[in-house]
Amino acid sequence: MENVIDPAVPESAGMFSALSTGTPSCYTVSQRLRSGYHAFWYRLGEGLRWSRGIYRERPAVQLSALADGQQARIAFLRRKFTVRFERYCEERTALKSYEYLDILNQAWTAWGQPRPTGxxxxxxxxxxxxxxxVLQSFFRPSSLTGVEVEGYRIYANGYSRWDYAQGYVQGLPQTxxxxxxxxxYDQKADVVTAWYPFxxxxxxxxxxxxxxxxxxxAIFSRIASNLTATGLFVMVNQGAEEAAIAANLCRAAGLDQRWSYEVPPTIRSRHQRPVVSCWSPISER
Ligand SMILES: C[S@@+](CC[C@H](N)C(=O)[O-])C[C@H]1O[C@@H](n2cnc3c(N)ncnc32)[C@H](O)[C@@H]1O
Known part of the structure; x- marks a missing residue:
């Protein structure tokens, strides 16, 4: 099926007015200064909307020097999901992809419910x-949309996030x-995922x-209103402390927790264990 890459949607007036109002006084002077500096570059990037053309990673084809544990887990994921990420991207991206797939798979297996597909x-x-x-392999969605506020960040090689994203979604159905x-972003969804939201x-x-x-x-409220009646919000946080903060924010936005799972060490080592939680709109429970 044909790839779908939407043309860049210009940043909304709302976002720019949020930036121009400055930062609340609860932040330290140092945080406010850093924020102001980043705001300059953020605005510049979004104003320029730079593209050097589609960027495709050179496929690694094979993964090298895997530890025994990594090898076994990756072999399991390859069989279960019929994936070979290394055929499409560099080794580092392939390893990170197996890790994200492993996190979803472990969490869903612990929950014991069928995963929503199609x-x-x-x-x-x-x-x-x-x-x-990864999301394609796990959910086999009827459509998949990645939404990113800073889509035109420019990398050291002169390509932008937009250019990379075009390479990553190339060949994936309805992505x-x-x-x-x-x-x-006012569109209905059956599943909304967020990996490490701020x-x-x-x-x-x-x-x-x-x-x-x-x-x-604002983001969690939008997720709650975009979800269909039986929809699910799947959130991954960095460690239990961040997950607890995020959970309170989800509840305040009208979401109800269905389950939560702290994922044991997976394919790549991390300082903090990922915590996966799943939420549904409160009115539907
Ligand atoms: C911690 S990063 C995680 C990136 C990615 N999910 C991953 O796992 O590699 C959080 C991302 O959320 C994006 N973001 C922050 N606010 C957003 C918003 N209001 N709408 C869409 N994306 C947003 C940031 O630009 C950043 O890319």
């Missing part, structure tokens, strides 16, 4: 959507990458973004 899936805050193939704040200030600055983009309530 449905409309949104991913919130997709970066350059390097894991589009698109949209540059927009999800808070303003819920505190430190990661926003670490990702070189302005603090005006820390709007979890």
């Amino acid at each position: 449905v409309v899936v949104h991913d919130v805050g997709s970066s350059n959507f390097w894991y589009a193939r 698109s990458f949209v540059v927009s704040s999800y808070a303003q 819920v505190t200030a430190a990661p926003v600055l670490a990702w070189r973004l302005p603090l005006a983009l820390l709007t979890p309530h």
Whole structure:
């Protein structure tokens, strides 16, 4: 089937006005200064909407030097999901892809429910959507849309996130990458995923973004209103502490927790264990 890549959606007036209002006084002077600096580059990138053309990673074909545990787990995932990420991307991206697939698979296995397949899936805050193939493999969606607010960040090689995203979604059925704040993205979905959404200030600055983009309530509220009656929000957080903050924000936005699972060490080592939680709109329970 044909690839769908939506044309860049210009940043909404709402997002720019949020940036121009500055940052709340609860932040330190240092945080505000860093935020202002990042806001300049963010605005420049979104204003330029730079594209050097589609960027395709050179496929690794084979994975080298895997530890025994990694090898066994990857072999299991390859069999279960009929995937070979290394045929489409570099080794590093392939390993990260197996890790994300493993996280979803372990969490769903622990929950013991069938995973929703053949449905409309949104991913919130997709970066350059390097894991589009993971979501395709797991959900086999009828359509998959990655929504990223900073879609035109420029990398050292002169390509932008947009260029990379076009390479990653190429050949995937009904898959698109949209540059927009999800808070303003008004489309229905059966499943919404969010990998490591921002819920505190430190990661926003670490990702070189302005603090005006820390709007979890607006994002989670939009997720709640975009979800269909039986829809699911699948969130992955960095460790139990961040997951607890995110959980309170989800509840405040009208979402109800169905289950939560702290994933044991998986294919790549991490400082903090990923916590996967699944949510549905409160009115439907
Ligand atoms: C911690 S990063 C995670 C990136 C990606 N999900 C991953 O796992 O590699 C959070 C991402 O959310 C994006 N983001 C922040 N606010 C957003 C919003 N309102 N709408 C869409 N994306 C947003 C950021 O630009 C960043 O790419």
